[in-house]
Amino acid sequence: MSSFLSLQVLVDFLAATIRMATPLGFAAVGGVFSERSGVFNIALEGMMLGGAFGAVMGSHLTGNLWVAVLVAGLAGGALALVHAVACVSFGANQVVTGVALNLLALGGTTYLSRVILRGANVERVRAFEILPIPVLGDLPVLGPVLFRQTALVYLLALLLPIATVVLLKTPWGLAVRAVGEYPRAADTAGIGVTGIRYTCVIVSGIMAGIGGAFLSISHVNMFTENMSAGRGFIALAAIIFGKWHPVGAFGACLIFGAADALQLRIQTYDLGIPYQVPVMLPYVLALLAMCGLVGRSPAPAAAGIPYRKEES
Amino acid sequence: MHALLGENGAGKSTLMNVLYGLYRPDSGRIFLRDRPVTFHSPRDAIRAGIGMIHQHFMLVPPLSVGENIVLGYDPLTRPWLNLRHVEREVHSLSAAYGLDVDPRAIVWQLPVGQQQRVEILKALYRKADLLILDEPTSVLTPAETEALFAIIRRLRADSNTVIFISHKLDEVMAISDTVTVLRGGHVVETVARSDTTPAALARAMVGRDVTFRVAHEREGQGEPILRVEGLAALNDRGLPALRGLSFVLRRGEILGVAGVDGNGQSELAECICGLRPPTAGRVLLGTRDITRLSPRAIIEAGVGFIPADRQRTGLVLDFDIAENLILKRHGQAPFCRPGAMNLPAVERHAADLVERFDVRAPSVRSRVRTLSGGNQQKVVLAREVSGNPAVLVAMQPTRGLDVGATEYVQRSLLAQRERGAAILYVSTELEEVLGLSDRIAVLAQGRIVDIVDAATATRHQVGMLMTGGR
């Protein structure tokens, strides 16, 4: 037990928390936009998986990591575009469409990985390596935890405040929030509901795709089937737990990331707690968060309801 | 300050929606400041200086007042939301017109009167000098109404034009300079307020058409069967809809309930039928207190209900005619033996009713959604009436129906009356209420203003009562 509590182990644990939280964070922060604009996106899982595969493909074909990230974003964005067309333009059921997209992504990536990547040299896929930030990376404790991570972690750190500011402090962000709460009021105020929803859904897909890239080309350098393993759903739980706020959602991702890091360490250090408990934790917390929505729910009121202009 | 006066369905809101760019006119022109204009969307209207305050506020509840005001005003490409600037503007506009609204307040926490002021501020912020207020006092308390009038006077003093849409005579008399009366989509007259009287306006509003009275014998009424005492209830928004309502309904009588829509009619019907819990008062059926019974129990006690919204409440649109006809009795014999429904009996019942009530449909298995409005209403009528209820509550039973279907419904109700049922006939169509009822209760603002004998009542008299005048 004492060996578990040593400083080194603690630092390792915190660094791992950040690592585990990052893919969740991308998906969750992006997902906030989609949910806030009123479109349920339960296909974050599929978009992440698509992004993971896309990143490996991109890295395999070009050897350039940032191109790989771009491909990942495009993969997620493409799935999101289908979701947007079906749900926003056609008004299809958002839950069923999400389930379908998840299946598509799972089947598609597994299929393509067998057909295309089978036999390809795995080592040839380049992955991000740890990029220490000069000076800051040498700080005790904070250094290894925050400033000796891979590039995508820093990207998320950059995107998080941008996303928050955009959502809460720009006219466009205000329009997004209005559209998700009371689209008719936004429409009457002259805001294009369709355009906003499309943009938000695609943004959530791109971000989820980049989160998937983190899974496949950061720290590991390969794609395995069903790599996302439910992280997209944890991201959804993080959005709820974080009350649909980018920072709140990211905070929840940190908690869930810590649970993930803890789960691995419990097995290693044989702490006597069954590892399923921390694995279960994100879902239980999210469930409690949903039950505990007393009074006015912070969930966007128009979420899940297609907006049709002719109803007056 | 120009008022647009008329009953429900007279066309007031439609006209204003055209003016605001929400509907496109089929013909005709609009002149703004002596220049013809066409509006393709509210944006055009806003740019021309027209602001509209809808009856149902277009406010986003979880956002602040300032955020709601600036929504859609800045182009979306603008990088920064300058709320502080908005707040300063709001403060100065507030001060100028006595609006007294805190720009930081969250909209859903504000009382309705304040929310309305936010709508006014939205228009003023966009430099509107022509404001259209659509039935603004329908959601206000008397005190808030006074406050609103004060604001309107100040707006007027500052050379803004205000169009005030209303059906309430006394308010129109209190605040307007000019009054235009609309009826049935036409302008009846436009007069200066100083040149007219409430009586003249009421006459203009309800018209001097020949009253359509269904010839029927008005016999002596039977004994009381339904008693409502001091009924009070809240509406869906939590505001009082019924404020201590009392009346007695007798066997073999049709008691018409006249009033402008939104004065408590639906809440009254729902309370009687167990679909809304009253906050005070009692409903007695015979000697039995049915005030807080479940809808099922009240149905079984013999109260029928033809709801106003037949498509949402009265019918399950995706069920067929036969299934809809047994909605209230699906679990009882002969339609249901223990363990299974007796489908042949259900069909026979349906075939019988379809024939008796002349429901035009390909078969009893046709989905009700495919029927015309008139036939849908006949299904509802057939169901409610065939159970021979002791009391029948009919809300807007002829809404949206053509002349033939309307006549049919009215004849059915009269037949029920012959049978000895007690009918509560709630309608905003004054014609019908006058023609069918034995007695007429006039409902205004959740109270019964008066109950008059239909034989001697005139349109004019009832119209005055309906608009709150005396």
Next chain:
Amino acid sequence: MGGGRWRLFVFRLIPVWALCVALGLGAAFISLAGGNPWTAYWAVAHGAFGDVFGFGATLTRMAPILLAGLGVALAARVGLFNIGAEGQIYLGGLGAAWVGLYVPGLPAALHIPLALAASGVAGGLWALLPAYLRVTRGVNEVITTLLMNYIAIQGVGYVVNGPMMEPGAPYPFSPVLLDSAHLPLILPEADAHAGILLGLAAAVGLHLLLHRAALGYRIRAVGFSPPAAAYGGISVRRTMLGAMFVSGALAGLAGAGEVMGLKYRLFDRFSPGYGFDAIAAAFLAGNEPLLVIATSLFFGALRSGGSLMQRAVGTPVAIVIVIQGLSILLLTLGLVLHHWEPARRFLRGGGPRPAPAPAVERTNVELS
């Protein structure tokens, strides 16, 4: 207007069109990857139905999809989304294993029904919590049922890794269930167990319930129009809760079938996603119990035939999942197609749209 009926019929067959297009797209993907779609599809069909072993495997995979699919369909009929079938399957498996392991001394005639009942209750209760939250607090049941899937999988995993684990097992599984709790085999050569019979009986039972019982009438009424149902005197709350409980119970029975019929043990992660196949099967069947038999057969065949396709032709089994996803997606689009103008024109037969009635006529108003 005779053409109108034909057009409506075409519209009604949308699930079939969706499936055909999905299969077509799947064939396109297979050929793009260099495979031959005809041999691939033929391998699937042959693997699923060509011999006793294949057919048995198909039935075995069909059983849990059928049962869980019926559960999802029932929930949908009352207007609720049960995305938690997977978790309910796990709970059902746990319940069955518990009774199958720890209740000794009963003859099979008693033990089997008892274990099945336990699995039903477990699954039912698991579905009841999200339903209760939805009915009392309006909490969205899509998210709650989804979350409870993962809690269930982990919870059962814990039990199988710990208290219920077979001593000395190389990976987590429970001891063998008592003989009296084994489901009989209907095709002994092919390991096909009686779970499929349970599923077929449940499908027929559910069909009769929905279409001939008063309770079924209420369920359908609530599903179509809660306000009208309430107006008609039906308790919307009780109907929703009851239906969700049965929905979860059916999924629980699916889990019981796997544990009591297929492996005779409770394994960690014993369901390869049957709960999600069930959603696809229910949806594609338009939530009609008898049609769920057909769609679950289809998906069961895809699963069992798919492995032959992979072995014999080399096309990865994953194409089956792609086809599943595509068919659901195309079906959802198909269902809202009537909002799309070109589709409306098709249904109308190509005429202009009817004009709305005029509301305001010739008004001259001067507003100073």
